Amino acid sequence: MKLSCEVIRDLLPLYFDKVCSNDSSSLVEKHLAECPQCMKELEKLKMDIESPKITDGEVQLMKNISTKWKKDRKSSFAKGSMLISALAAIICFVSYNIIGAEVLPDGTLVEPFALIPIGYVFLLVFIISTICNLIISRKHKANTY
Template sequence: MKCDVVRDLLPSYADRLTSGESNREIEKHLKTCEHCRQYYQEMTGEVPEILPKADVKDAALLAGMKKKRKRALLAAAIVIFILAAGGLWTFIGYSVGSSNVLVEDVKLSYGLKDNVAYLTLEPKGGELEFDGFTEKIKDSSGNIIGTRTRLKVQRFRKGLFVEGSMGWESEIEGDDHICEWVLEFSDKTLTIRNGELISEKDTSSLPQD
């Protein structure tokens, strides 16, 4: 058979619609014609059983390489999608943010090391915006015995690529010196004095500004 005749018959051959005699002629031609074998493989995506062993091995290797390439492209597409989605989420979360900031949104560390009180806030997947001020603490005689810093959380901006940990330190000047931080969240107000939590007030039921 000539190549053009074989190629006309290959669709019917692939669907097993050709006669036994035609099948033998087609298979005989495919054994000797590399171009028609390649045409058959591209048309069906399969490796015909009539191919010589060496050709079957090469064709199977080529098919495996194509599958690996498809998997690699799919994996790359998934990674790109995840990064794009994460970037969009970060942009939206960071641009808008949330004014409803809970204590659980923050990893809080505090304590006293030697004579220095410290406080560290690590937002979970974002950064915080504060509004606050520091005032002097006086005793009944008007003497300054310490400082009180009030920090009200205004907004929590979330994002995959946003980090905003912050910390404070204050030296304790004597046994009677007071270093106090008052942290106002949407659900609780915490008071930390000289590295210890002395008050935790539930404010979730109070009207928010």
């Protein structure tokens, strides 16, 4: 059975990756033995995969993008932790005031006191995140100039 060059060219990537069936491989090998054009296509496929053409400018561009992503990731983390901790602190303090305190008939005071120190912990995290964000932004500005 004689296959056209177009069919063989469709099978060449699978043949090169060794993922086609044994029957398909044998058909491709028979065709390659008789067809120098398809053999050149297989060689092109090998060269494209083995030696990608990347210029120095493209390498430098990717390094610049990678560096910017790393800086942005740190800044985004600091800003996100600032926002979350500020919201959590506000929620703790507001919840404490909404829930309120009550005195039981036996004279015991019942209040959600744990919300106060938790709120202060979140406030501390907010302050630390703000300081980290300021440091990161100053370093970023210093590296930009």
